[in-house]
Amino acid sequence: MTETILQLLGGESVIRKIVPAFYQKVFSDSALVPFFEEIDQTAQINKMVNFLRAIFGEEDLMVNLRDSHEKLVSLGLNDSHFDKTKSYLKLSLVELNVDRNIIDKIMEIVESTRADVLDK
Ligand code: HEM
Numbered sequence: 001m002t003e004t005i006l007q008l009l010g011g012e013s014v015i016r017k018i019v020p021a022f023y024q025k026v027f028s029d030s031a032l033v034p035f036f037e038e039i040d041q042t043a044q045i046n047k048m049v050n051f052l053r054a055i056f057g058e059e060d061l062m063v064n065l066r067d068s069h070e071k072l073v074s075l076g077l078n079d080s081h082f083d084k085t086k087s088y089l090k091l092s093l094v095e096l097n098v099d100r101n102i103i104d105k106i107m108e109i110v111e112s113t114r115a116d117v118l119d120k
Helices: 005-009 012-026 041-056 065-074 079-095 100-111
Strands: none
Touching: 005 012, 005 041, 005 100, 012 041, 012 079, 041 100, 079 100
C-alpha cells in the first residue's frame, strides 16, 4: 500500500513544527502581513495544521479555499503573494530536512490550490 504524505513525513508532530516555522516567515513579510491584520495568528496556525493533516492524510477536505480567500482577493491577493507563500512553505520544509521527493509532492499539492485561493 502506498504511504500517505502524512506517514512519509513522520506524522502530525512534524506538521506541528512545519506550520509555525512557515507562518513565522509569512508574518515577517511586509507584502503578506496586511492580509493577516485582523486574523488571530494562533488560530490561523491551528487551522493550517488541521488542513495539512487532512490533505496529507488523504482525508476529505472540509474547507472551501475559494470562500476562505475571496475577501482577500478583493483586497488585491494575487499570484505574487501566492508564489511568496509557496516559497516560504518550501523553505520551511527544506530547513526541517524534509526529503526532496516529499517536498516536490507537497509543492504539487500547494500548486493545485492556486485557482481556488486566487478565485480564478
Ligand atoms: C498557498 C496556498 C494556500 C493554502 C493551502 C491556504 C490555506 C488556508 C486555510 C486552510 C485557511 C483556513 C480556512 C478556514 O478554516 O476557513 C486559510 C485562511 C486564510 N488564508 Fe490561506 N492559504 C493559502 C494561501 C494564502 C495566501 C497567499 C494568503 C495571503 C498572503 C492567505 C491568507 C489567508 C488568510 C488571511 C486566511 C484567514 C481568512 C479568514 O479567517 O477570514 N492564504 N488559508
